[in-house]
Structures are given as structure tokens and as C-alpha cells.
Amino acid sequence: MTPSQESLSAGSLPDHTPRPPQMRYCKRCTYPERAVFLTLGDDGVCSGCRVNSEKPKIDWEERGEMLREILEEFRSRDGSNYDCMIPVSGGKDSYFQTHVIKNVYKMNPLLVTYHGNNYMPEGMRNLINMRKVFGVDHIFFTPSIQALVKLNVAGFKLHGDMNWHAHCGIATYPVQAAVKQKVPLMIWGEHGPTHLGGQHSLKDLIEKNARSRLEHSQHGLDWKDFVGVEGLTKQEMLWAMYPPDDEIEKVGVRQIFLGNYVYWDENIHGEAMVKDFGFEKSEQPFERTYRRFSNLDDMHENGIHDYMKYIKFGYGRATDHTSKDIRAGHMTREQGVEIVRRMDSVKPRDLSRWLDYVHMSEEEFDRIADGFRDKRVWWRENGKWVKDNIWDAAERV
Ligand SMILES: [Zn+2]
Structure with a gap:
């Protein structure tokens, strides 16, 4: 201190x-x-x-071909397993990722969701609707309410971030599921540090890994930092444990960002998801942003969580x-x-x-x-x- x-x-x-x-x-x-x-x-x-x-200087057609080659490499030849996994919150980007992978590239994805307990009603309807409108299988995972309440307080006190558990859960649980289901290819959406902050060039074709999970998604904190805080136990945080290297390597997990291969304009694809797949925006305006189609997976994400960033x-x-x-x-x-x-x-x-x-x-x-x-x-x-x-x-x- x-x-x-x-x-x-x-x-x-x-x-x-x-x-x-x-x-x-x-x-x-x-x-x-x-x-x-x-x-x-x-x-x-x-x-x-x-x-x-x-x-505008990127050859997006060429990037699309690069994506096709990666997808073909991982497609299940005999159809005995899923072709890839898409971690989804049920947001407009989740819809766009699933649309591109399922409808454009004709892959059979498995969707995986970390559910942090505070979905807005519109966000929950969007999430549930995905397996209907896209015709895909979907795993939902949510920790116990008791653990989540303690994690909200612990995240806030340790790091000024009550949603740390969600950043960790989103970046960790789907990787556990990829290892368990033996589905090596994971498709994330936009790479925030590249697109928002310009930490990397679009030419770097950044992929997600254990290091970026810890440093970017979890801001340097891991589950061990929370054990004992607010009475949290190791047993309450099993979902937060990243699989060991040998398990990742055995399955051959690779985590790519769709934003490196497809031109990303969330206003355009957000509207398309509303029109083509019934994606719902928030019925009420938010106080801290004018957008109504972002962060509907947590009622505090655009509210008090964002106020803490300020x-x-x-x-x-x-x-x-x-x-x-x-x-x-x-x-x-x-x-x-x-x-x-x-x-x-x-x-x-x-x-x-x-x-x-x-x-x-x-x-x-x-x-x-x-x-x-x-x-x-x-x-x-x-x-x-x-x-x-x-x-x-x-x-x-
Ligand atoms: Zn600027």
C-alpha cells in the first residue's frame, strides 16, 4: 500500500x-x-x-483466404468432433463471429459461455437465442452465486474492478472446455489492445495465449491472488485455473482473433445482426454510453464497473x-x-x-x-x- x-x-x-x-x-x-x-x-x-x-491498406480478401486455410487445417475430417470453439457472451460480436464461422465458412462450432450472473434481460435473450438462430451447440458455465458475490468484493478491493472474475472466466473457462472436448481451434473476436490501443500492428496477426490472458485479460492477477480474500477458497475457483502447458500442447490449442482476418466495423455488423438474426439492443439508454448494443452480458459493465475505470x-x-x-x-x-x-x-x-x-x-x-x-x-x-x-x-x- x-x-x-x-x-x-x-x-x-x-x-x-x-x-x-x-x-x-x-x-x-x-x-x-x-x-x-x-x-x-x-x-x-x-x-x-x-x-x-x-x-484500409490491408488486403482483406487475402486475409479471408488465410482464415480459410487455418479453418480447413482444423476442420474435423470425419465429423466426429466440433471443428472449432467460439467463446461467446451473446453480444453483437458473438453473433458476428458465429455468423462468419458457421454461415460463411460452413464450420461446425461449439459455443462456450462464462456466465457471471448479472445479465441484462435483453443480453440473456440474445445469448439463449444463439443456438436457435445459428443451429449450434452451446455450453453455459456459471460459478456459484456465493463465490461470485465474494469475487465482486475481492476484485473491487484488490484491483478496483468488481468484474475481474468475468475477465478471468471468459479468458479461462473456454480454454478448459477446449482441452476437455479436444477442440483445438478457438475463435475470438476483436483484439482490444490492437484495435483500441494500437499496442500491436494488424500485420502482427496476434493470437491469444497464457501470457496475454494473464497480462491483458486479468491485469496480472490470477486465481491464487484471490484465495483467502473475502473467504474465497480454491474449490470455489476451479473454473479460473488455466490448463497446464502439457494439456494445451496435447490438444494443440490455438486461439486466433477474427478481427485479424475480417474487416471489423462493429456498427455495420451490429446492425446486420439486428436485421438478420434478431439481435436485441438494450431497451433503455445507458447513463455512461450512447451505444445500446454493447456489453449487455452484465448490467454493471456499462455502469458502475465502467465508472471505476473513470x-x-x-x-x-x-x-x-x-x-x-x-x-x-x-x-x-x-x-x-x-x-x-x-x-x-x-x-x-x-x-x-x-x-x-x-x-x-x-x-x-x-x-x-x-x-x-x-x-x-x-x-x-x-x-x-x-x-x-x-x-x-x-x-x-
Ligand atoms: Zn487517437
């Missing part, structure tokens, strides 16, 4: 703290330089925008979504900045439901949350937390 966290947990916040250096923002999208996986170049353009500008790093999902939509040409940067101004700082109403779920008071929530504020982003002024904002930067230009 750092000295500043100690003083915060004691409940004695100073009125003033040192102001960090001026925050810089990408001049094309809405990301601050502190955004996860991203670097800002001397030209003021972020690595995510730079990698995104590679997209508390930690100073930006939220409105920044993610506007940056994606600006890059894809669906809105201007000025429109994006206005949305960020309106939505990024909102403390959402689903907080009260989450506090009931885990039996915590709002005071305790705020005290713990404040301990995770990045001192390179936030400082205290006259007894309040403040930070540089993108609209201030825009007005300076």
Missing part, C-alpha cells in the same frame, strides 16, 4: 495534492495519453488511431466508444468530445443494486474507490478531486 492509499483508507483526504503534468489528448480521437494500451506520438496522434489507419484512469466507455466511432468515420471528434463531456463522469444508478448485491455502503465504496485514483490523472483542489479534461484541451487549441 502506498502512503497516499494509507491516508485515504484512514478517511483523511487532504484538501490539496500536487498537480500532475498537463494531460495530453489524441488530436484525432478522444483518448487521453494515459489510456490503457495506448501511447501518444510526438505528432499528437495515438497508437490506436495509427493502427486503425492500417485497416475513477482509476480518468476516462470511461464514452471515450472508448466515441474513439472507435470517430476512427470508423461515424462521428466527428467535436461530437465525440461533447459526448465525453456529458457522460464520462456520471456516477450511475446501478451502483445501488451492486451495493445491495455485495452488502456494502456507498461510503465504503467511495472510500475504496478513491484509493485507486491514478495520481498522474487526478489531484485534489479545495477538498475536491479534479483532472484535466478533453474539452479544456479542445478550447485551448
Whole structure:
């Protein structure tokens, strides 16, 4: 624990703290330089925008052929097993992945879902509907409610992230299932660090593995870090254990990202999934993003979970979504900045439901949350937390 966290947990916040250096923002999208996986170049353009500008230069027909070759290599010759596995949450990307693999490439996939207990009704209907509209088999897995409640609290206290269990479950349980079912090829959707943050080039054809699971999906934490926290036991986290190397190698597990082989524009394929397969958007608008077709697999994902990202790093999902939509040409940067101004700082109403779920008071929530504020982003002024904002930067230009 750092000295500043100690003083915060004691409940004695100073009125003033040192102001960090001026925050810089990408001049094309809405990301601050502190955004996860991203670097800002001397030209003021972020690595995510730079990698995104590679997209039109990629020969997507050639990539489609590369995908076909991989799929043919893994297709079950005698039909005695599934051809591949698709980890799905039931979101628009899950629909698109399944559509491409089943309908375009005529593979027989097995769908696998880690269910974290907090689906929105629309998200649950979308998930259940998949085996009907695509004609595929589907495994659902969900940990015990008791374990999930403890994991919500433990994730929040250890890492400021109540949904850590979901990041781990999504990245781990399907790999366990691939090993058990002896289905080596796994098809993921978009590679976030490449597409959002530009951590890799699209030419790198990144694949998922044990290291990226731990470093990217699970932010460096594994199940062992949670045993003993909030009374969690090893037996409650069997689903969170990544298979050992020899088992992975025996089956020959390979985890590719469809976004490396198919042109990815989620607005276009999201609308197509609504029209062609009855995908449902959220009936109600969200408070922290204008999109209604993202993250319906957890009612807190666009709410209090995302608010914690804002508390930690100073930006939220409105920044993610506007940056994606600006890059894809669906809105201007000025429109994006206005949305960020309106939505990024909102403390959402689903907080009260989450506090009931885990039996915590709002005071305790705020005290713990404040301990995770990045001192390179936030400082205290006259007894309040403040930070540089993108609209201030825009007005300076
Ligand atoms: Zn950018």
C-alpha cells in the first residue's frame, strides 16, 4: 500500500495534492495519453488511431483466404468432433463471429459461455437465442452465486474492478472446455489492445495465449491472488485455473482473433445482426454510453464497473466508444468530445443494486474507490478531486 492509499483508507483526504503534468489528448480521437494500451506520438496522434489507419491498406480478401486455410487445417475430417470453439457472451460480436464461422465458412462450432450472473434481460435473450438462430451447440458455465458475490468484493478491493472474475472466466473457462472436448481451434473476436490501443500492428496477426490472458485479460492477477480474500477458497475457483502447458500442447490449442482476418466495423455488423438474426439492443439508454448494443452480458459493465475505470484512469466507455466511432468515420471528434463531456463522469444508478448485491455502503465504496485514483490523472483542489479534461484541451487549441 502506498502512503497516499494509507491516508485515504484512514478517511483523511487532504484538501490539496500536487498537480500532475498537463494531460495530453489524441488530436484525432478522444483518448487521453494515459489510456490503457495506448501511447501518444510526438505528432499528437495515438497508437490506436495509427493502427486503425492500417485497416484500409490491408488486403482483406487475402486475409479471408488465410482464415480459410487455418479453418480447413482444423476442420474435423470425419465429423466426429466440433471443428472449432467460439467463446461467446451473446453480444453483437458473438453473433458476428458465429455468423462468419458457421454461415460463411460452413464450420461446425461449439459455443462456450462464462456466465457471471448479472445479465441484462435483453443480453440473456440474445445469448439463449444463439443456438436457435445459428443451429449450434452451446455450453453455459456459471460459478456459484456465493463465490461470485465474494469475487465482486475481492476484485473491487484488490484491483478496483468488481468484474475481474468475468475477465478471468471468459479468458479461462473456454480454454478448459477446449482441452476437455479436444477442440483445438478457438475463435475470438476483436483484439482490444490492437484495435483500441494500437499496442500491436494488424500485420502482427496476434493470437491469444497464457501470457496475454494473464497480462491483458486479468491485469496480472490470477486465481491464487484471490484465495483467502473475502473467504474465497480454491474449490470455489476451479473454473479460473488455466490448463497446464502439457494439456494445451496435447490438444494443440490455438486461439486466433477474427478481427485479424475480417474487416471489423462493429456498427455495420451490429446492425446486420439486428436485421438478420434478431439481435436485441438494450431497451433503455445507458447513463455512461450512447451505444445500446454493447456489453449487455452484465448490467454493471456499462455502469458502475465502467465508472471505476473513470475513477482509476480518468476516462470511461464514452471515450472508448466515441474513439472507435470517430476512427470508423461515424462521428466527428467535436461530437465525440461533447459526448465525453456529458457522460464520462456520471456516477450511475446501478451502483445501488451492486451495493445491495455485495452488502456494502456507498461510503465504503467511495472510500475504496478513491484509493485507486491514478495520481498522474487526478489531484485534489479545495477538498475536491479534479483532472484535466478533453474539452479544456479542445478550447485551448
Ligand atoms: Zn487517437
